[in-house]
Amino acid sequence: MGKSLYEKVWDAHAVGKLADGRTQLLIGTHLIHEVTSPQAFGMLRDLGLKVKFPQRTFATVDHIVPTDNQSMPLADPLANEMLLELRRNVDEFGVTYFDLASGKQGIVHVVGPEQGITQPGTTIACGDSHTATHGAFGAIAFGIGTTQVRDVLATQTMAMEQLQVRRINVEGNLRPGVYAKDVILHIIRLLGAKGGIGYVYEYGGGLFDRMSMEERMTVCNMSIEGGARCGYVNPDATTFAYLHGRPYVDMGDWEGTVKRWASFASDADAAYADIINIAAEEVEPSVTWGVSPDQGVGISECIPDPASAQTDEERVSISEALEYMQLPAGTPVKGIPINVAFIGSCTNGRLSDFREVARFLPGHKVAAGVKAIAVPGSQIVAKLCELEGIDKVFRAAGFEWREAGCSMCLAMNPDKLIGDQICASSSNRNFKGRQGSPTGRTVLMSPLMVAAAAITGTVADAREVFDLKAQVGAGAC
């Protein structure tokens, strides 16, 4: 019986069993940021410990940075203090820091791959649940809490229990106007927000084989929204081509390196705890209507009606979501008015996301009264977009073109919703209050769908707005 990539990476990094039965797992790469690391460094100081492998620890700043004015000191004194604290910690413990002045700063999950720090067959941890993103490279990458950040800083290991592997095959081709974001929203809708508890998701099949690295990152990123602690795609020629020549890739013995990376891919006869098969053609441009990422529908569908729920639990959860979202049951999801449009985040803030939207934006204008912002995931993404003139396309259409950061995904910086504003968002979470206002509302979707919403001022079908000549499904309402 063969092994899955997860099992191979786990075996290669298992230091031993702890007395309680958990495995002590070596974390080859540790990514840190300003929000979840200060207390961990504080604990190190309290215990008189050092960072075990500072050369395997990489820091950047993303959650709290403003995206309009990044000059120091930051206007928010608390945010400024967190930046100073991170600076003090990386200096004292000798950690590499991609700071605002480096030209390489950005969302930690954009920076890692960009720098070639994220590599196949490795273990990666970060005090951030979207660490799952790095699984796109065939790494086992997961989010951890701050005490575990301390453990990894001090020992380069952590206590962990092995998970089961669920294989998710997607075969066939996506229809025009359907993107990686729709694929993961579709998967989460099918399997539920808690469907992945206890599992690692291995994404495979023809669709994933043909996806770019950035598309794979979008899917792996939201594994956590499906309840899976990590998700991955087996490394292949696409992975190796992406990594070739990146700053942290050792180009000394490229062939040997590729051979080693490839050896971690799941064996053809690997056993899986569960296998799910999905046809790519079934995936529609998807949007959420509720307050959990699994509360989503295709753009031609209707907002569900609690009256037609299968169980009491489902009825209560639909009612609660619709009450918060102030949306009428049983009506088309298309046409919901929006106030804000946000393109960015670790899910959809990469070059290909902005490039794709920029193909369709010329000739269109953001609707009156809609605030539309485009936030590159890193300084390098921003620079590449600007070299291609993408920033100008966005600006001409009425978007604000911002500097790199997490921005409106999570409400730790000045980019926030106000009151009960509703936001068409390319981010990953539609939780109550997630975007900074306790009554703010989020509708998750792909970047092109956000652009369509920005232009029409409503949740819209990008295939119609941008005349994609696709077979647009007949309304199911």
Add this chain to the structure above:
Amino acid sequence: MAIEPVLRVSGTAVQVPGADIDTDRIIPARFMKCVTFDGLGEYAFYDVRFDQDGKPRKHPLNDPRFAGAAILLSGPNFGCGSSREHAPQSLAKFGFRAVIAESFAEIFLGNATTLGMPCVTASKADLETLRQAIEADPTLVLTIDLPSMLASYGAAGSFPVQQPASLREALVSGRWDPIAELLENEALIDQRALALSYV
């Protein structure tokens, strides 16, 4: 670094109902602009406990009948979303010493255990019976006993609870903070790192 075993938690309980209660709900992100965990207790469930003007809303944690509760009762997928340890930290600092729910998101479960806060699951039916009992008598003392994996209260008897074996072992043997044991294996860590060409 000897740490206290956590064998059982006893105290009154309060239910925060709902499925998929995420860590943004438990501790809104704006309260994470801090460099210590001190003071997070007062912000637990802040945006559902207080309105925009800071006035208390109707919420179980604002209900004087349940003041001082040591055990939090909730639904499926409790603690989903962000990996922020600020969530279990704020619950602990609010006064909770254990959580009992239908299921837990993985990262929350690990974070809470590392703080010595047991998170156990129970069947929907048992949780509903417990909820009714607490509602009828908020002074009811609930005991979660890890060696026997039973939750008991009043004269009503007890019901089984579940927890991954390794986490239970970590709690009952006083190894819930693993740092000492992780540090002990330094030679093995170096050996393993050496075998991996990238570390």
